[in-house]
Amino acid sequence: MLKELARSDHQDKTILGELGLLASNLGQYELALEMFLNAIDQNPDEGRLHFNLATVLRFKGDLEGAEAACNKAIELNPQDHDARFLRSGLRKQSSDDNHVEELEATLSTISANPMGEALISYSLAKEYEDMGESEKSFNSLERGAKARRSSLHYKLDEDLDFINTIIEVYNRDFMSRDAPGHANSEAIFVLGLPRTGTTLVERILGSHDSVISAGELTNFTRCIAGMAQAVSQQNPDFQTADRNDMVRMTAQINFAQLGQVYIESTRPLTGQSPNFVDKFPQNTLNIGPIRLALPETKIVLLQRNPMDSCYSMYKQLFTDIYQFSYDLEELGKYFIAHQRLLDHWLDVAGDAIHVAHYEDLVTEPETEIRKLLEFCGLPWQDQCLEFHQNTQASTTASASQVRQKLYSSSIGKWKDYEEQLEPLRKMLDEAGYLRGL
Numbered sequence: 001m002l003k004e005l006a007r008s009d010h011q012d013k014t015i016l017g018e019l020g021l022l023a024s025n026l027g028q029y030e031l032a033l034e035m036f037l038n039a040i041d042q043n044p045d046e047g048r049l050h051f052n053l054a055t056v057l058r059f060k061g062d063l064e065g066a067e068a069a070c071n072k073a074i075e076l077n078p079q080d081h082d083a084r085f086l087r088s089g090l091r092k093q094s095s096d097d098n099h100v101e102e103l104e105a106t107l108s109t110i111s112a113n114p115m116g117e118a119l120i121s122y123s124l125a126k127e128y129e130d131m132g133e134s135e136k137s138f139n140s141l142e143r144g145a146k147a148r149r150s151s152l153h154y155k156l157d158e159d160l161d162f163i164n165t166i167i168e169v170y171n172r173d174f175m176s177r178d179a180p181g182h183a184n185s186e187a188i189f190v191l192g193l194p195r196t197g198t199t200l201v202e203r204i205l206g207s208h209d210s211v212i213s214a215g216e217l218t219n220f221t222r223c224i225a226g227m228a229q230a231v232s233q234q235n236p237d238f239q240t241a242d243r244n245d246m247v248r249m250t251a252q253i254n255f256a257q258l259g260q261v262y263i264e265s266t267r268p269l270t271g272q273s274p275n276f277v278d279k280f281p282q283n284t285l286n287i288g289p290i291r292l293a294l295p296e297t298k299i300v301l302l303q304r305n306p307m308d309s310c311y312s313m314y315k316q317l318f319t320d321i322y323q324f325s326y327d328l329e330e331l332g333k334y335f336i337a338h339q340r341l342l343d344h345w346l347d348v349a350g351d352a353i354h355v356a357h358y359e360d361l362v363t364e365p366e367t368e369i370r371k372l373l374e375f376c377g378l379p380w381q382d383q384c385l386e387f388h389q390n391t392q393a394s395t396t397a398s399a400s401q402v403r404q405k406l407y408s409s410s411i412g413k414w415k416d417y418e419e420q421l422e423p424l425r426k427m428l429d430e431a432g433y434l435r436g437l
Contacts, residue, residue: 016035016036016038016039016042017035017036017039017046017048017049017052019035020032020035020036020039020049020052020056021052023035024052024055024056024059027215027269029056029059029060032056033053033056033057033060036049036052036053036056037053040053045076046076047072047073047074047075047076047077047080047083048073048077048080050069050070050072050073050076050083051069051070051073051080051082051083051086053069054066054067054069054070054073054083054086054087055086057069058086058090063090063091066086066087066090067087067090067091070083070084070086070087070090071087074087078106079116081106081115081116081119081120082119084099084102084103084106084119084120084123085119085120085122085123085317087099087123088103088122088123088124088126088127089123089126092130093126093127093130093131094130094131095131098127098130098131099123099127100124100127100128100131103120103123103124103127104124106120107120107121107124114147114148114150114151115147115148115151117143117144117147118144118145118147118148118151118317119144119317120144121140121141121143121144121147122140122141122144122315122317124136124137124140124144125137125138125140125141125144125315126315128140129315129416134416134417138417138420141314141315142420144317145314145325145326145327146326148317148326149326149327152323152326154323154324154330156324156330156333156334158243159324159334159337160333160334160337161244162243162244162247162285163285163337163338163340163341164337165243165244165247165248166247166285166288166341167340167341167344169247169248169250169251170288170289170344170348171348172347172348174251174288175288175291175292175348175349176348179255179256179292180256180295181255181256181259181291181292181293181294181295181296182255182256182257182258182259182260182262182263182293182294183295183296184259184260184263184294184296184297185275185294185296185297185298185377186263186270186273186274186275186276186297187262187263187266187275187276187278187294187297187298188205188211188275188276188277188278188297188298188299188300188376189277189278189279189280189283189290189297189298189299189300190202190205190277190278190279190300190302191279191280191281191282191283191284191287191299191300191301191302192281192284192301192302192303192304193281193284193302193304193309193313193335193338194281194312194313194316194318194322195304195309195312195313195316196281196302196303196304196309196312196358197302197304197356197358197361198279198281198302199279200358200361200387200406201279201300201302201356201361201372202277202279203387203388204369204372204384204387205277205372205373205376205378205384206277206387207381207383207384207386207387208275208373208378208381208383208384209381210273210274210275210378211273211274211275211276211277211378212269212270212272212273212275212276212277213276213277213279214266214269214270214276214277214278214279215269215279216279216280216281217266217269217278217279217280218280219262219265219266219278220262220278220280220283220286220289220290221280221282221283221286222265223258223261223262223265224250224253224258224286224289225246227250227253227254227257227258227261228246228247228249228250228253229246231249231250231252231253232245232246232249235249250289255289255292255293256293258289258292258293259293259294262293262294263294266278275376275378282321284301284338284341284342284345285341287299287301287345287349287353288345288348288349291349291352295352297352298352298354298375298376298377299349299352299353299354300353300354300356300372300375300376301342301345301346301353301354301355301356302356302357302358303342303355303356303357303358304357304358304359305358305359305411305412305414306335306339306428306433306434307414307421307424307425307428307434308358308410308411308412308413308414309335310328310331310332310335310414310421310424310428311413311414311417311421312410312413313325313331314326314328314331328421328423328424329423329424329427331424332423332424332427332428333427335428335433336427336428336431336433339431339433354371354372354375354376356368356371356372358411359411361406362406362408362410362411363408363411365385365406366385369384369385388406
């Protein structure tokens with residue numbers, strides 16, 4: 001239906017552009033590309049169409065084309081800070097070829113626009129880092145993070161309480177009870193904090209003939225929330241339930257039904273493949289329910305050097321998630337609480353979890369990929385080692401990096417900012433997460 005609408009003769013440029021966005025949101029990137037190109041043919045001076053084109057080209061791996069589209073978007077609309085931000089991340093900038101002067105000039109004109117200030121500051125931080133200008137990079141990053149944090153109404157304590165409630169409800173006794181789940185082994189959950197290598201593992205597994213990547217699905221969260229809501233409607237004491245109450249109510253749901261509902265919800269994307277990857281990093285919060293609902297499923301948990309992990313999150317400008325990442329103290333506190341949750345899951349459901357360490361994947365790829373495939377019950381295929389040749393679209397923050405061969409330059413990157421990150425290092429060390437590192 002969407003394809004027919006897009007190709008009907010009466011469509012004007014506005015409708016084509018909106019349909020292109022819809023196709024992109026649905027993961028139909030070839031169709032989205034066709035729509036945006038047609039819309040641009042009708043209205044070549046509409047800057048936002050060129051930006052939308054750039055996003056789709058980036059997803060598909062055409063990074064040069066994406067940069068050209070960003071340049072055109074900026075030419076037509078000099079206030080398009082999204083295009084500048086996207087452009088800076090498409091390739092490694094050099095001293096001879098960068099946008100620093102333009103970005104600095106743009107930043108000097110921004111007033112009372114926290115998101116614009118954040119976008120340009122993060123762009124500068126990335127380009128300065130590429131050029132080896134560590135101090136300038138961190139100064140720009142700090143400015144951008146403060147600007148972004150100032151626009152948020154985030155309360156760290158609410159997240160910490162939520163994690164504590166999950167551990168309380170999904171304790172050892174609850175996890176070891178005899179409650180059959182849904183017998184289905186199609187899903188492979190790839191999860192972990194952002195920037196820990198989840199996209200890398202997704203691309204490796206997605207290169208296998210028996211696996212497709214379904215992307216960052218929120219299906220499991222929506223399914224369990226819906227079932228918890230149904231419980232709350234039957235209990236008058238929980239009509240105004242908060243997140244913590246909702247977690248407690250999940251203890252009353254039918255987990256076999258949850259597993260079945262989740263699998264059925266993925267069918268439009270995954271029905272034609274023996275296995276699919278669900279790479280939603282925040283499913284780390286759902287490991288207990290996933291294990292109970294789908295006892296035959298595979299869970300791959302990514303871990304990374306805590307300092308590299310935290311620094312990599314701090315330097316990433318996210319959309320509306322991971323709001324703890326814009327202040328180093330909040331980031332450290334969240335990381336410690338989250339790691340305590342992961343330690344809990346490994347204690348109560350460790351047999352269902354394969355822990356993959358980012359550093360090992362980068363330095364010993366074949367050994368680690370063989371372990372990964374064996375855990376997932378998949379035979380070895382050479383193309384899994386050549387994952388960078390995978391042509392499937394990628395929509396994550398790592399969409400540019402996954403087009404490259406494995407590289408180790410990100411290992412120990414935090415040490416370039418050792419002085420600035422010292423308070424964070426001390427916090428993680430005192431919590432016991434830097435021992436032996």
